[in-house]
Amino acid sequence: MRTFFLALTVLTASASHVLAQSAEAGERVYTQCRACHQVGETARNLVGPQLNGIFGRKSGTIEGYNYSQANKNANITWDEATFRDYIVDPRGKVPGTKMVFAGLKNPQQVTDLIAYLKQFDATGKRGQ
Numbered sequence: 795m796r797t798f799f800l801a802l803t804v805l806t807a808s809a810s811h812v813l814a815q816s817a818e819a820g821e822r823v824y825t826q827c828r829a830c831h832q833v834g835e836t837a838r839n840l841v842g843p844q845l846n847g848i849f850g851r852k853s854g855t856i857e858g859y860n861y862s863q864a865n866k867n868a869n870i871t872w873d874e875a876t877f878r879d880y881i882v883d884p885r886g887k888v889p890g891t892k893m894v895f896a897g898l899k900n901p902q903q904v905t906d907l908i909a910y911l912k913q914f915d916a917t918g919k920r921g922q
Contacts, residue, residue, distance in 0.1 A: 820910025823903045830895075833911065835918040842893065847916030848872050853888070864890030877911075878904050 824833075830842035837844035843859040850873070854866035868888045870876050880887040881904055883897045898904050913920045 814905075815909035816906045817909040817913055819903075820906035820908065823898070823907045824910050826895075826898070827907075830893075833914045833918065837918050844918075845911055846914045846918040848877065848911055848914075849874070851916075862890055862892040864888050865892070874908055877908060881907065 827842075827845075830840055832838060832840060832844045833846055837846050839856065839859040843856040843861070850871065853868045853870040853872065854861040865888055870880075870888070872880075876887075881898045884891050884893040884895055886897075898907065915921050
């Protein structure tokens with residue numbers, strides 16, 4: 795019985811380690827986004843909108859970016875759960891989006907990317 799609880803403890807510790815967020819790892823994942831999106835104090839819209847302050851923001855609302863009607867009308871307020879759904883399958887979450895990225899399938903990479911993006915407030919300053 796003691797062996798069972800020891801094994802359970804080790805598995806639980808391993809699982810929580812895998813799910814831990816790493817902004818540093820997320821910055822490496824973000825390199826896949828960088829061709830179309832920017833973050834930081836000098837961020838601007840490119841092929842995609844800049845991503846400063848994305849969490850808490852309503853979809854389709856960055857000034858100066860020409861969103862698809864699908865994104866404008868999606869009525870999404872970005873939080874971790876909605877972003878996770880979107881980044882895994884953008885066209886599945888918002889059919890008709892202009893985003894051509896096939897999706898980020900690795901759950902740990904998604905978690906790390908979220909940690910990285912959460913650092914940037916709406917002005918692009920790193921807050922965390």
